[in-house]
Amino acid sequence: MAVADIRQCVILLGGLGTRLGALTRAMPKPLLDVAGKPFVDVLVGEALRRGFTDLLLLAGHAADVVQDYAEGLRARLPAGASVTVSVEPEPMGTGGGVRFAGDLLADRFLLLNGDTWFDFHWLDLLQAATLGPALAARPVPAADRYETLEIASDGRVTRIVPRGEAAGEVLINGGAYVLDKADLLGFPEKFSIETDLLPQLVLQGRLRAVARTGYFIDIGVPESYAEAQTAIPRQRTRPALFLDRDGVLNHDDHYVGSPDRLRWMDGAADAVRLANQLGIYVFVVTNQAGVAKGHYGEADVQALHQWMAAQLRQSGATIDDWRYCPFHPDATVAAYASAHSWRKPAPGMLNDLMAQWPVQREHSLLVGDQSTDLAAAAAAGIAAVPFAGGNLHHFLAPHLAAMTKQIKAGAPDA
Template identity: 30%
Template structure:
């Protein structure tokens, strides 16, 4: 589940013509659900993985997308926004930037949401001799749009077009770079109308099925449903974990992977919480950066290694918030007295702002009084880390939060 060599491409050029009455000022992917843009929801859900880069292909009102995402970092994934100056269609936009894609790549639509995509996304990568792997769903509630809504997977896992079928395109793909050698369309062209049917006929498209709910926002009716369903599906409990002394043994300013030793029960705990579909956040003070003991690059390198390790263990860490600032810093740029640093709770507040969290069912575990104060300021149930994190967390979940 580690995609360091692959880029994630997000199609975000749509105008939303059919819903213009309800969305006059935003490009369609920036329509908000629980005051968070759909595009942000999509990026955060998939940023649990490690991509070489996330590229957003924008067109309509692209300045808004550039301002919000270009050169930003989500869970250690770098974002780049590329612009289509005139409408070229979904495939024309991809083809325009093929030199910047330059490898097999993941592709998703930026104007629909598939629930729990995380648990099946990695299955797309097995291309074998195919050009495209597609994720299908049997949720027809999504499709007032009639493109590719009659798909079927045969015994060889090849997708065929069939008049009567329960499966539709979910708008989620893994595509071989060879596709650029097999298509000569240079002007306006559509991925769904031109490219995919072409390769289906050549028996070069495989399919996997995800039966979770797929939600579109392309029509007034579907947008009204989405305003209710997307926040409902994304609202989950969360666990907030301090790092040193909770996840790993605190030997003092740990910043190298070879010195990072997990405490008892930690990996089992994180796997358990991932299976229960909890959001998992690490919230950590890192004064060693401010004091010049190690650099911010050292911290990022460690967490990129940890992210790769966690993914191999089927553990999803949804975000890592860290504070490099300290009032007594030796490094001038980090000399700051801030509520971002615990016992302040601005790191936790940022997470509440960016994610839809069931706060009543969420909790925090730390090892210092500063963690407890930050948790109480945030309205989170808190416990100090014990000798076996798994037994502790299992008890909390079963006794206090088992009915979410």
């Protein structure tokens, strides 16, 4: 299955949070407040920005709280996205809860534990899953209380090692999976992903692991739940890469308004994916005077951006958000005749993105091919570099490496 077609993110919210005591008696653990929002909202936001448009919440314990959350979420989802809730009638285990969702399940889906956040580029897991089911593995300095994973050089998991048998730095299950619905059907009503499904997939030689070193938090114990209140907002605050579109992501062939006229810049998807993997937000900020001049409409711009997003996603790359400015002072379409504050060299699009996303302005970068791009960056207080064409990945890699150094310096937990 093509990576771009995996659009469903399933989140497990049903478990009893016994280690958190009274806090979770009437509240699913993943719905607990973290810095003013339910914890699961972080996972939902991370899924949406990576193009998972089909959200499936699996509820059990205190399901009414999940239903209320879903109702609120529905009202603020972007166009084309949806959220559904499946409620297990009794505790059925992690696997049973997924299987119970039945017809709501896509053939292949991303599955997340609702009480943990593993901050790596989730589309990497989708790419590994083109060969079969996959899980995200993370290295820990000591096996401690965990089961560990043995992995062959081709990425296949060859053994799940019981607690207490492994020593030293090891890989453990990070609680994020890409699974096929078909693999769940052979099990009884109640079963566990961890102790039933995964061992079977390993025996069949079909489970792959993607090892990543991203930030990880499990809010299921009181100390980490307390830590989450400050650690999660800090982790979500990242540098951003602002990309002009025409002349940077694609060749500037003058008023490009449809996919048939779009020629990708060499290395465009690789450049975006690298930024994604480094934990840098990627935004597009593009003047589209073609709308004001009647060459195409806003719906065409939006459709083109959706098409571009799907193409990039197939390469494991994602644009976190898009801004375009359809206005121009010399418009031929009266409705768009304006010296708009979003039109570069004005910084409106950049400022709007920074108002809506937690961006480290001082570590961010804009790439553009025109002096107006650089002027917009300067007006927004953001560093900028001019791009004159060629391979965007080769051009950007050293700049992104420098930004990453700054992330590490600024965020000791990353």
